[in-house]
Amino acid sequence: MEAEVTVRDAISAPDASGQPRRVTRRFPLFTRDTARPEGGGRAAPGDAPAPARQWPILAVLGLVAIGLLLTALDFFRVGCLLVGVALLVGGVMRWVLPDVGMLAVRSRFTDIATYGLLGAAIVLMAMMVQPNPWLQIPFLKDTLHFTVSSG
Template identity: 65%
Template sequence: MGAGTSPADGTGTGGQAAGAGPATDEPTVEPAVEPTEGPAGEPAGGPAGEGAEDGGPAPARSRRFSLTRDTARPEGGGRAASGDAPAPARQWPLLAVLCTAGAGLLTVAAGPFDQAFRIGAMLIGVALLAGAVLRWVVPSVGMLAVRSRFTDIVTYGLMGALIVLLALMAQPEPWLHAPFLQDVVHFTIR
């Protein structure tokens, strides 16, 4: 090994491989790169065969690893009615849940009678519970399907049940008494 030689990569100070022969001033010939095709059979550089700016071949597409190619529709995320039905009819499960929750919000906001906040909150919870039941029973629920069927049922069901229980236990004069809550409150407030 002489000066300027690296045993790791086999190159000397001239940048050529060890034992490759004397350095010459002749240009090296690179192998031709075939342009790859992009979407719809167009060259990767763009439409109409646009290549690199200097008129050379189009750059090859990136070979980076990608975990996903596209986002899959959740199971049951198809239309709830046939394609020739009007748009609201195709999304009837979502509209049923949204209209019920909207009626609950309107009831809470307007407060037309005593205990309206409790009834309105219960309507919101019932809407979420109905969404869980629809997601379980109906095979295609349209845009009500957000995640997998199991995840949607658990999410809608838990949130709906919690909202209904909180509405029933709301103060003053709760409709559902939970004695352990008084112990928790007394323990934390002391």
Template identity: 60%
Template sequence: MSAEAAGEFPAAAPLPAAEGTAHTAAREPGGRPPEITRGTARPEGGGRAAGGAAPAPARQWPILLVLAGALIGLVVTATGQFRAGTIIVGASLLVGAGLRWALTAVGMLAVRSRFTDVITYGILGAAILLLALMAQPDPVIRIPFLEDIIHFSVR
């Protein structure tokens, strides 16, 4: 019977100490070495959107564009124009989806994979835009089955 089959495992080798740290071979309960993250990979397209010579805000222009649009939409909403403000917020998220899909380097607009970011920004933007167009009073569009769901759930 081998040691593995008997439930006995050899002790793991200690992790090498990083330069300039006082790392010891302390182990967590159960004999596992402590988990140390050495680095994290950037998401695809997460590099600078402009060259390194450009000032910091210019390097992150895609996320700044989307955030500026959302901020403008929130200000418009706060001034009493609910429908117009939420349409601007939804449209800025759709712009973010388009930028993420079309550009290879979008800086901090890249959060996960390109596919995940485009789907997330697109669904959220479309949902906000759709709800803004359906808002009462005087909705711009009517979707009867959604009205039926709301009436059924409110009863």
């Protein structure tokens, strides 16, 4: 049988020893500390300069910046593809590398799923951009006609 966990309610009035009086089984309302995500440690030794310690996120952000610049310079499809590929690269780094610094936001699974799904969606949409799409999905045109038809 498991022992019951009790937490002293931090907002109740203190007793003579200075401890909060009221005891509750709920977790405290405010978190005092947050655990770093798994893999959220430095990507380089602590004595390395700050940019070297955070190279994974800098690599992803650099690719995204280049992609946005290309998009602004009227290379829309290539720029969007690069943004999507940057997210996919971030997902692969999150999967392969043990420590990725600030690239780790949530759990490893959540980060990989988020980076992967968003990156794949952006790449697919960039390949379907009109005119002259590189990728055509046949049922999408029928779905659009079905939802927009006035009949």
